[in-house]
Structures are given as structure tokens and as C-alpha cells.
Amino acid sequence: MKALLRTFRYLKPYLLMSVASLLVLLISTAGNLAIPAVSQYVIDAGISQRQPSVLLRGGLMMVGIALIRALFSFLQGHLSAKVSQGVAYDLRNQLYEKIQRLSFSYHDQSQTGQLLTRVTSDVELIHTFLGSALLQSLGAVAMLVGSLALMIVISLRTALVLLALAPVAVGVFALFFMKARPLFTEAQRRLEALNIALQENLVGVRVVRAFVRRAFEMDRFAARNEAVMAIQLKVGRIIAFAIPIIFLIANLATLGVTWVGGIQVINERMTIGALVALSNYILMAIFPVFMLSFLLANMAQAAAGAQRIFEILDAHIEIQDEPDARPLAEVRGRVTFDQVGFRYFEHQPWILQEIDFEAPPGHKVALLGATGSGKSTITNLIPRFYDATRGRVLIDGHDVREIALDSLRRQVGIVLQETLLFTGTIRENITFGRPDATIDEVIAVAKAAQAHDFISVLPEGYEAPVGERGVNLSGGQKQRLAIARALLVDPRILIMDDAMSNVDYQTETKLQRALNHLMAGRTSFIIAQRVSTVRDADLILVLEAGEIAARGQHAQLLETSPIYAELYYTQLEGAEATREGIFIYDHDELSETELESEAPS
Ligand SMILES: Nc1ncnc2c1ncn2[C@@H]1O[C@H](COP(=O)(O)OP(=O)(O)OP(=O)(O)O)[C@@H](O)[C@H]1O
Numbered sequence: 001m002k003a004l005l006r007t008f009r010y011l012k013p014y015l016l017m018s019v020a021s022l023l024v025l026l027i028s029t030a031g032n033l034a035i036p037a038v039s040q041y042v043i044d045a046g047i048s049q050r051q052p053s054v055l056l057r058g059g060l061m062m063v064g065i066a067l068i069r070a071l072f073s074f075l076q077g078h079l080s081a082k083v084s085q086g087v088a089y090d091l092r093n094q095l096y097e098k099i100q101r102l103s104f105s106y107h108d109q110s111q112t113g114q115l116l117t118r119v120t121s122d123v124e125l126i127h128t129f130l131g132s133a134l135l136q137s138l139g140a141v142a143m144l145v146g147s148l149a150l151m152i153v154i155s156l157r158t159a160l161v162l163l164a165l166a167p168v169a170v171g172v173f174a175l176f177f178m179k180a181r182p183l184f185t186e187a188q189r190r191l192e193a194l195n196i197a198l199q200e201n202l203v204g205v206r207v208v209r210a211f212v213r214r215a216f217e218m219d220r221f222a223a224r225n226e227a228v229m230a231i232q233l234k235v236g237r238i239i240a241f242a243i244p245i246i247f248l249i250a251n252l253a254t255l256g257v258t259w260v261g262g263i264q265v266i267n268e269r270m271t272i273g274a275l276v277a278l279s280n281y282i283l284m285a286i287f288p289v290f291m292l293s294f295l296l297a298n299m300a301q302a303a304a305g306a307q308r309i310f311e312i313l314d315a316h317i318e319i320q321d322e323p324d325a326r327p328l329a330e331v332r333g334r335v336t337f338d339q340v341g342f343r344y345f346e347h348q349p350w351i352l353q354e355i356d357f358e359a360p361p362g363h364k365v366a367l368l369g370a371t372g373s374g375k376s377t378i379t380n381l382i383p384r385f386y387d388a389t390r391g392r393v394l395i396d397g398h399d400v401r402e403i404a405l406d407s408l409r410r411q412v413g414i415v416l417q418e419t420l421l422f423t424g425t426i427r428e429n430i431t432f433g434r435p436d437a438t439i440d441e442v443i444a445v446a447k448a449a450q451a452h453d454f455i456s457v458l459p460e461g462y463e464a465p466v467g468e469r470g471v472n473l474s475g476g477q478k479q480r481l482a483i484a485r486a487l488l489v490d491p492r493i494l495i496m497d498d499a500m501s502n503v504d505y506q507t508e509t510k511l512q513r514a515l516n517h518l519m520a521g522r523t524s525f526i527i528a529q530r531v532s533t534v535r536d537a538d539l540i541l542v543l544e545a546g547e548i549a550a551r552g553q554h555a556q557l558l559e560t561s562p563i564y565a566e567l568y569y570t571q572l573e574g575a576e577a578t579r580e581g582i583f584i585y586d587h588d589e590l591s592e593t594e595l596e597s598e599a600p601s
């Protein structure tokens with residue numbers, strides 16, 4: 001409930017409207033409460049006294065009240081929608097902003113489907129709560145209190161009849177609340193599970209098909225879907241069960257009042273009009289009780305949603321600017337790892353140990369090593385995707401933790417190991433880091449990245465749309481776009497994580513030549529599987545299980561490092577074979593076959 005109270009803070013910008021909405025609600029409740037009083041007046045002063053003019057006046061009063069009520073209920077609906085939509089809007093923006101700033105380590109541990117559910121459906125719960133549940137509850141309480149008070153005013157004795165029924169009503173209310181509450185929470189949890197299954201399968205639709213898992217995944221989805229349905233049916237059953245009971249209680253109450261009140265009417269201690277009004281107030285008092293139990297269960301659900309939302313909003317951002325962080329203007333590009341040790345989680349094995357090297361500005365550093373040896377992890381420390389657990393990473397002698405994050409990352413161009421493109425055109429994807437780039441600049445980097453050729457044969461060229469995650473391009477084409485994207489930001493430090501793994505030997509050679517030219521004067525980190533890619537590097541680091549097993553330049557390493565020599569000679573044989581293979585085709589034929597095989601199936 002604390003979480004729910006905290007959502008009230010979000011009402012602050014809409015305070016005036018919220019208060020107005022509450023006032024309007026109270027007025028329309030008062031209107032509702034006035035109706036039985038008017039009918040009492042009509043019966044006692046009009047019908048009993050045979051005064052048609054009273055009937056007319058009473059009728060007009062009712063129409064007037066109905067009109068006012070209609071107007072105010074419109075106003076109330078409008079105001080509360082404005083308030084609650086405003087809060088939902090603010091919450092969604094805040095959540096998104098926070099998710100954008102949360103560190104990689106947070107994202108490592110959370111499921112995308114879960115985050116999605118929170119930004120959409122949990123926010124929706126808060127919206128419903130603030131927009132209707134909260135006001136309806138206040139309205140219900142006002143109605144309950146108002147009708148009870150009016151009943152006491154009309155006849156204390158008959159009102160006491162209700163007191164006898166109160167324990168029953170409250171009992172049913174409590175029972176319903178207790179039964180419904182866990183169901184609502186469970187329903188939300190199951191919906192989240194359904195969303196996660198849906199999201200994963202949509203993202204992995206190709207894998208699902210390729211491994212003929214469609215039937216299995218369908219069953220899994222159907223099972224979760226069924227679980228959602230089952231719980232909703234259960235909720236429905238409880239409501240269906242509660243409604244007749246509420247009616248029964250209402251009927252019993254009416255019976256009691258009619259009986260006790262009837263005797264009083266016979267004894268002429270009460271008028272017929274008062275009796276009629278009383279039985280109306282009875283209903284007005286009982287239904288809010290039922291409403292409240294329903295609304296309270298709803299509130300519990302909203303509270304759970306609020307808790308999940310605040311969990312994100314309160315999550316600690318591990319990587320953020322220190323209070324005294326300074327922007328780094330133009331870096332020269334000296335990158336130093338000073339005795340760096342790293343692990344992703346506390347109490348887990350070290351992933352990197354004693355990584356110690358220096359790359360002077362303009363140098364090309366190559367990282368080589370078996371899969372899982374920590375190559376990507378090393379490069380992740382430079383733009384502070386993660387912070388070193390021990391030791392320091394320095395750029396131009398400044399600890400990266402003392403540099404303002406944005407200014408640090410702006411100097412680092414990165415081609416990630418997993419290429420991800422966004423929905424939009426090819427040009428938009430290349431200019432992702434610098435939306436203001438001219439088309440000439442775009443073409444220049446695309447040429448360097450060996451992407452221009454395949455882009456210009458597309459019917460729409462640079463304006464060709466790239467689908468969600470870039471599915472309509474081949475792996476190698478996507479990689480080359482990612483390289484162009486990184487080059488365009490004109491970084492002082494370039495990181496290419498396995499950026500040429502999907503590119504054929506010939507293209508790679510061309511790409512390297514272009515890059516060497518382009519990267520002159522910039523520091524670059526190249527992670528590669530092929531020794532040929534890194535042969536000309538100024539510094540080659542051979543990693544083994546998170547440690548630098550050997551370092552140096554190609555010729556030197558060939559002599560001093562058995563691991564490196566073995567890597568080189570086994571790959572050399574492979575490369576010779578490939579080169580013979582290439583020889584069969586002439587140049588143009590090759591690029592055509594290459595394009596064909598790269599076309600989506
Ligand atoms: N986000 C992460 N959370 C926890 N552990 C991770 C994470 N990323 C990588 N690891 C672990 O860190 C170790 C090094 O991974 P890293 O990605 O740096 O290897 P790599 O050398 O880049 O391998 P590859 O050549 O396959 O890309 C691996 O044992 C891996 O399981």
C-alpha cells in the first residue's frame with residue numbers, strides 16, 4: 001500500500017484538477033442522495049395530500065438534479081481522465097528514461113518482456129487506479145456515509161435494523177476481498193508470463209521454425225494462455241457468486257426496513273414517503289459496500305503494479321557520472337589498462353585478471369583468444385559499459401570514471417559483436433550517432449566500410465527501409481552498416497568486436513585497407529578470429545582465460561608464443577584453401593554470387 005500512496009505524489013502537477021474532480025464527484029454524489037428525498041417529498045406532500053402541483057414541482061426537481069448530475073459526471077469523467085492520463089504519461093516517460101540510463105548489468109539480469117509489461121500494463125493499472133478506482137472508492141464512501149446519515153435522520157430505529165445486517169455485509173465484503181485479491185495479483189503475474197513467452201518467440205521466430213519447435217512453442221503459449229483464461233474465469237466466478245449474495249443482503253435489508261418501518265407507518269410515526277426513501281437509501285448504502293470490496297481488490301492489484309514500477313525507478317544506476325565528472329574535450333586517444341581485474345557479479349569467478357597494457361594514440365591493438373577468453377569484456381570497459389572491479393582504465397591519463405559519460409562515449413566508436421539495426425532506412429541507420437551528417441559523408445563512410453556497392457544496387461539505395469532488427473539484410477551486410485555507423489561519428493577510439501566475422505576474405509582485405517587509411521591517427525581495438533586481420537597491429541594481445549598470455553607484434557609473437565604460432569599456422573592453411581577457392585571465379589562473378597547468397601531466403 002506504501003507504493004500506492006507513493007503514486008499520489010505523481011498527482012502533484014495535477015493538484016488543482018484532482019481537487020476539482022473530487023469536488024465534482026462529491027456534488028454528483030449529493031445529487032444522487034437527494035433523489036430519494038425528493039421522492040419522499042412527492043409522496044408525502046403530493047400524493048398523500050392530493051396536490052398535483054407538488055408532483056409537477058417534484059418532477060421538475062428530479063429533472064434538474066438529473067441534468068446537474070449528468071453535467072457533473074461528464075466533468076468528473078473528463079477531469080479524472082486528464083489527471084490519470086497525465087500521470088500515466090509521466091510515469092511511462094520516467095520509466096523509459098530510467099531504463100535508458102540503467103547500467104548494462106541491470107539489463108543483463110532483467111527480461112525484456114518483463115520491462116515491457118511494466119512500462120505498458122503496470123502503468124495502465126496505475127492509470128485505472130487513479131482515474132477511476134480511487135475516485136469511485138471515495139464516491140462509494142461518500143455515498144455510504146451519506147445514505148447512512150440520511151437514514152438515521154429519517155428514522156433512527158429503522159436504521160438500526162441495518163446494524164444487524166452490517167456484520168453479514170462486512171463479512172461477505174471481507175471474504176470477497178480476501179478471495180479476489182490474490183487472484184488479481186496472480187492474474188497479472190500470468191499475464192506477464194504470457195508476454196514474456198510471446199516476446200521471446202517473436203524475437204526468436206526464425207530459431208523456432210528452424211528447430212521445428214513450432215508445435216512445442218505453440219503448446220507452451222497455449223498453456224500460458226490457458227492459465228490466464230483460467231484465472232480470469234475464477235475472478236469472474238467469484239464476482240458471479242458475490243452478486244446474488246449482495247442482492248440477497250439488499251433484499252433482506254429492504255425486508256427488514258419495510259417490516260420495522262411499515263409498523264411505524266401503521267402507528268403513524270412515519271410517513272409512507274419516508275419509508276420509500278428509506279428503502280432507497282438502503283440500496284444506496286449496500287452497493288457501495290460491494291463496490292468497495294471490488295475496488296479494494298483492484299487497488300491491491302494496482303499496488304502490486306506500483307511496486308514493480310518503483311522497483312525500476314528506484315534501481316541503482318551503477319554506471320553514472322561522478323559528481324565531479326568532467327567532460328573530456330578532444331582526446332588524443334591514449335588508452336591505458338592499469339592492473340585491471342573484472343567480474344560481472346560479486347562472489348563469481350574473475351573474468352579478467354591483471355590486464356595491464358597501454359595503447360599510445362593512433363595505435364592498433366588486436367585482441368586474440370579463444371571464445372570466452374574475455375576479449376569483448378575488455379573492450380566493454382573502455383566506454384564504461386561496465387566498471388573495472390579492480391585497477392583503472394585511463395584515457396589520456398584520466399580515469400574513465402572521472403570523465404562525463406556522454407563525452408567519453410562520444411569519442412568511442414564501437415561495432416558490437418551482435419549487430420543490431422533499427423527500423424528505418426539504411427541512411428538513418430548509418431547516421432544513428434550523428435543524425436546531422438550529409439549524404440556525402442554517409443556515402444564516404446559506406447564506401448570505406450565496403451557497404452556502398454550493395455547499397456547502391458538496392459532499388460531505393462540509401463533510402464531503402466531496413467526491417468525490425470534489420471532482418472532483410474544478410475549478416476555481412478549488417479556488419480558493414482554497423483562499421484559505417486561507427487565510422488561516421490569520427491571517433492578518436494574505435495572498437496571493432498568481431499566486426500568482420502561475416503565478411504568474406506576479399507571484402508575483408510578491402511575493408512582493412514580502407515580502415516587503415518581512415519584510422520590513421522586514431523586508436524583502434526580490433527577483436528578478430530583470424531590472425532590475418534591483425535597481422536599488422538602495433539600490439540597484439542593474446543588472451544587466455546581472462547589473462548594476457550602473450551603480447552607483442554606479429555613477427556615477435558610467432559617466435560615467442562606457441563599459442564600464437566599455432567593459431568597462425570592452422571589458420572594459414574585454411575586461408576590458402578580459401579584463396580584457391582576464390583581463384584575459380586573471376587572477380588565480378590564472385591560479387592554477384594556473393595550477393596545472391598546474401599539475399600534473404
Ligand atoms: N553480461 C555478462 N554477464 C555475466 N557474464 C558474462 C557476461 N558477458 C560475458 N560473460 C562471461 O565472461 C566471460 C568472457 O566473455 P567475453 O564475452 O568477454 O568473451 P569473448 O572473448 O569476447 O568471447 P567470444 O570470442 O566468444 O566473443 C565468459 O565466460 C562469459 O561467460
Ligand SMILES: [Mg+2]
Pocket residue numbers: 375376377417497
Ligand atoms: Mg566477444
